[in-house]
Amino acid sequence: MRWYRFLGIVVFLGLFLAAFGGASAQKITVTIQDYFDPAGGMAKFVDRWAEEYMKKNPDVEVKHVYIPFAQLLPTILQQALTGTLPEVVMADNPWVPNLIKAGVYLDITDKVKEWGWENWEDFFKGHRDLTSSDGRVYAFQVTTNNLALFYRKSLLEKAGVAEPPKTWAELKEVSAKIKEALGIYGFGFCATASEEGTWQFEPFLWSNGGSLLELDQKEAIEALSFLVDMVEKGYTPRDVVNVSGQGDVTQWFINGEVAMMENGNWEFGWHLTPDVLEQLGDVGVDALPVPKEGVKPIVPFGGECYGIGANTKDPKKLAVAWEFLSFIASTDGMLAANLEHGGLPTRASAAEKIAAQKPILAPFLEQARYALPRPLVGGLEKYPDVSSTVWTAIQRALTGMKTPEEALKEAAEAIRGLFSPEEYEAYRKQARELIAAAAQ
Numbered sequence: 001m002r003w004y005r006f007l008g009i010v011v012f013l014g015l016f017l018a019a020f021g022g023a024s025a026q027k028i029t030v031t032i033q034d035y036f037d038p039a040g041g042m043a044k045f046v047d048r049w050a051e052e053y054m055k056k057n058p059d060v061e062v063k064h065v066y067i068p069f070a071q072l073l074p075t076i077l078q079q080a081l082t083g084t085l086p087e088v089v090m091a092d093n094p095w096v097p098n099l100i101k102a103g104v105y106l107d108i109t110d111k112v113k114e115w116g117w118e119n120w121e122d123f124f125k126g127h128r129d130l131t132s133s134d135g136r137v138y139a140f141q142v143t144t145n146n147l148a149l150f151y152r153k154s155l156l157e158k159a160g161v162a163e164p165p166k167t168w169a170e171l172k173e174v175s176a177k178i179k180e181a182l183g184i185y186g187f188g189f190c191a192t193a194s195e196e197g198t199w200q201f202e203p204f205l206w207s208n209g210g211s212l213l214e215l216d217q218k219e220a221i222e223a224l225s226f227l228v229d230m231v232e233k234g235y236t237p238r239d240v241v242n243v244s245g246q247g248d249v250t251q252w253f254i255n256g257e258v259a260m261m262e263n264g265n266w267e268f269g270w271h272l273t274p275d276v277l278e279q280l281g282d283v284g285v286d287a288l289p290v291p292k293e294g295v296k297p298i299v300p301f302g303g304e305c306y307g308i309g310a311n312t313k314d315p316k317k318l319a320v321a322w323e324f325l326s327f328i329a330s331t332d333g334m335l336a337a338n339l340e341h342g343g344l345p346t347r348a349s350a351a352e353k354i355a356a357q358k359p360i361l362a363p364f365l366e367q368a369r370y371a372l373p374r375p376l377v378g379g380l381e382k383y384p385d386v387s388s389t390v391w392t393a394i395q396r397a398l399t400g401m402k403t404p405e406e407a408l409k410e411a412a413e414a415i416r417g418l419f420s421p422e423e424y425e426a427y428r429k430q431a432r433e434l435i436a437a438a439a440q
Helices: 001-023 041-056 069-082 093-101 109-115 115-120 124-129 153-159 168-182 195-207 218-232 246-255 274-280 315-328 331-341 348-357 359-368 380-398 404-416 421-439
Strands: 030-035 059-064 088-090 139-145 147-152 186-187 256-263 283-286 302-308
Touching: 001 041, 030 041, 030 069, 030 153, 041 059, 041 331, 059 124, 059 315, 069 088, 069 093, 088 093, 088 315, 093 124, 093 139, 093 302, 093 380, 109 115, 124 139, 139 315, 139 331, 147 153, 147 195, 147 359, 153 168, 153 256, 168 186, 168 218, 168 256, 186 246, 186 315, 195 218, 195 315, 218 380, 218 404, 246 256, 283 348, 283 359, 315 331, 331 348, 380 404
Parallel strands: 030 059, 030 088, 186 256
Antiparallel strands: 088 302, 139 302, 147 256, 147 283
16 A cells, blocks of 8 residues: 555656646747847846846746847857847847848738837838838837037137037138147047948038949048048047047047047947036037038938847747837837937937937937938948948048048949949949938
């Protein structure tokens, strides 16, 4: 009898453990993968969403995986090849058109229609263009940034300047006054040998009607000649070609070595934090100066996009991934996410709300409405090669190795060589159309 009793206990325990194990097996894991610093505001925002979601849904485990920026794109491409993509894939916005083409993202058009097409139409045009293809939606850009003119009000006043410059001629004139009165540089920008160098040149190029794919045209040559002249006249530091990145220019600005600078809104989360702004007490922001009065400042946009990994087939995992995506892309979610780290929302409804809370972001928010997606005006999948050719030309001109005309004509020829004649013409035409539309 003891043996049978013992056997019954074993069977009971086995059934219990099997049932318990079966319940555990029902728990699903959904991974959100991005490059946001775990200590930063955006990462904390995602972590809070995950914690709240798991509290309400104990059968779901949400993992937030951090991969450093330099490693993320190679990781995504490897995951796509091996069918191991996470459920939620974040990417830097210039990568997205190529990732769509490579089949990394799930087509979420039907989900967007169920969510409400008016939500999609609330996104600014450039961000819709970037994250869709052939009328199908693949991702949402949820945070963005662009470039504007930062200025130290007290330094301008000491030089007898009442307002920040609006045109290139005024920028040169104001910089001359600052140099004469204060013995410092008027204007700083980043011309490092990286995408940051191309990125900071693009507003001068596009606002003057130039194109990355037609650098041998007068509009491009005029834009680079203007910046070269600023350096040669001593209004801008020659070290703009040697900085490690845009943050170095902000340090010049904070230290009072330059009175004005071209930089992005992310600086409010990095270097121009509330305590620094309070300490300085004189920081203002305005649109970047344009070639002549009445011209629109046309800037590139940066920022990050989220989409669902193409190999997400499990309906439960898909539902969780979509819940995250639709929340962070909602007006309230986008507003909360961007307030955390100084980013800009990509929806008109959220932009209106953030402008009321942070008036200093107004120039960036206005420009976000028509800012351009770099790959779509720079050769799409060849944009990285186009960009490296551009920044090389910029450096050669600013260091005096070549005249602006020589540097850009060489660059234009090299860029045309990246494409077949048919591809080049198609991309050239697309770039022209997008730049013209933004200028209206």
